Amino acid sequence: MLKHFIGLFIALCATAMLSEGCVSKWSPNLEPNPEPIQWVDQSNFARARHLMTIKGFIETGTSVPHALKYMVFGRSGNDALIVRPVAVAIGSDERIAIADQGQPCVHLYVPSEHLYRKISVGGKEQLRTPVSVAFDDQSRLYVSDSSNRAIYIFDRTGEYLQTIKKAGSDSLQRPTGLSYSSRAKTLYAVDTLASRVYAYTTEGTLLFSFGENGAGTGQFNFPTHITTAPDGKLYVIDAMNFRVQIFTPSGKFLSSFGRHGNGSGDFAMPKGIVVDKSNIIYIVDTLFDNIQLFNVTGDFLFTIGGRGSGTGEFSMPSGLYLDSQNKLYVCDTYNQRVQIIQITESEK
Secondary structure (H helix, E strand, C coil): HHHHHHHHHHHHHHHHHCCCCCCCCCCEEEECCCCCCCCCCCCCHHHHHHEEEEEEEEEECCCCHHHHHHHHHHCCCHECCCCCEEEEEECCCCCCEEEECCCCCCEEEEEHCCCCEEEECCCCCCCEEEEEEEEEECCCCCEEECCCEEEEEEECCCEEEEEEEEEEEECCCCEEEEEEECCCCEEEEEEECCEEEEEECCCCCEEEEECEEHHHHHHHEEEEEEEEEECEEEEEEEEEHCCCECCCCCCCCCEEEECCCCCCECCCCCHHHHHEECCCCEEEECCCCEEEECCCCEEEEEEEEEEECCCCCCCCCCCCEECCCCEEEEEHHHHHHHEEEEEECCCC
16 A cells, blocks of 8 residues: 555655646745834824735645645745745845844745745855845845854855855954845945945955044944945944944945933944835834934934734834835844835925
8 A cells, every 4th residue: 555655645745746737836824914004204194004914824735745745744835934034135137035043044035936945054055144235136035144154155046156254365254244235246245243345346356445433433342234325325333432434335434323311312232234226215123113214314214013913013123125116124033923014205
């Protein structure tokens, strides 16, 4: 009987390989029936609305081999759940990468191919503390791991390519925030302990660096996150100086804003940052459990979110990403999910 079953299994798998390629298909695991919610600015303009919430990814393929696999071994799916998301990036074809420190791994999902891959190894090293993710123009994936003191590069399918552990003659100390600039064809990486920002080619060759420890202009005290604005400017979260510093693509200081406090427009623990086409700046504050919006001169505009576990609420959020369709992806870290919010450009 067992021999007959195995023979049937092999025959069905061979048939499926010819017809479907014997490949699993995946889809996002969405939070069901989210409460509709939107946020308005001071002029009562509907600036943002909640779209959906991703809890993980689920296998939805119906090929015979996988059906038989589940009959024999059962279905788990736990590996594709989001546990502690801290960073997110979206590629040009809407592929998504989520750094998950709870696994620890990076969830890579390509919707056009219904492809999911869990990346937990970079070369010969297990990921320990994945902190940030970024895609370049060829959909290569960059992952910073602060505990391993490394930045890993993967190809568009998630296959490992190489590791960056050096910044010139120096070793990386604690690489954290990553941002890729399509304009400059440059990968920018924050090193929190070194109080520097490093600029690399897509192959990992150091181009230049800027910054040092301190509280003065162009100096950093525990920098963590970085983003490239649509105009090419760099925005760096200078966390323990409780400010944002703005630089040219070559690292020349331009301006800064921010202060420590517990009121609107103040910072307690700033983390993720993005800038939209209207030069509106979005900054996560983990301790406030919200996202604060500022104009280009640093004036506070309004707030998205608040503490809680409902739709549009956050629990110690961290990373942010804004895609080309003005969809804002928020790592709602301790609610174990990524919330997606549609941003509407300001009225002209």
